[in-house]
Amino acid sequence: MCGYYEGKLLLFIKLVFLLLLFTFFSIGCSSNSNPNKNIVVKDGLIYRLGEDDPYSGKVLDTLKNNIIEYEVLNGIKNGEFVLTTISGVPAIQGFIKDNKNDGKWVYFYQSGRKESEGKFRNDLPHGKWNWYFPDGKIKSQGYYVNGKQVGTWKKFNENGNLIKITHYQSGIVTGEVSVKKLKSV
Secondary structure, three states: OOOHHHHHHHHHHHHHHHHHHHHHHHHOEEEOOEEEEEEEEEOOEEEEOOOOOEOOEEEEEEEOOEEEEEEEEOOEEEEEEEEEEOOOOEEEEEEEEOOEEOEEEEEEOOOOOEEEEEEEEOOEEOEEEEEEOOOOOEEEEEEEEOOEEEEEEEEEOOOOOEEEEEEEEOOEEEEEEEOOOOOOO
16 A cells, blocks of 8 residues: 555654664764763763763764764754765755754665655654655655645656555545556557
């Protein structure tokens, strides 16, 4: 069903993102303003190891052939979040507000081409989302409201032809149509 794959993919991406952040904070990281100081998380806030005041500044670290970079203000993640490969290819770019995904997020294939893009509001997908094939052609598109699929979702094949239309209401499929191209004789 159209949107089902995208919904599962988005959930997978968020789970991977959370796992990366959990792993990242479990092993600690270094600030680019003072690479010899470790960053730790206490009671949900980010601190420099051995300091009592919550950390403010840029956090930069490597994790499993990726570079993670984000801003922290008074111990809370705020600002741009970037995950790139060691070779500099973007993997994820987005914004965090008060430790939650907020605003535009873009996910990339290993080639550096866009895999998907959309917005979050208060850590939930909200607004139009697009998914792309590795060659850049649109794969599917639809809308979220507070994390639930709504309205018309469209799925395309690799040739750019519309192959499925699915209608959602609050995350529930209310109608679905497969589109087949008629052959000319």
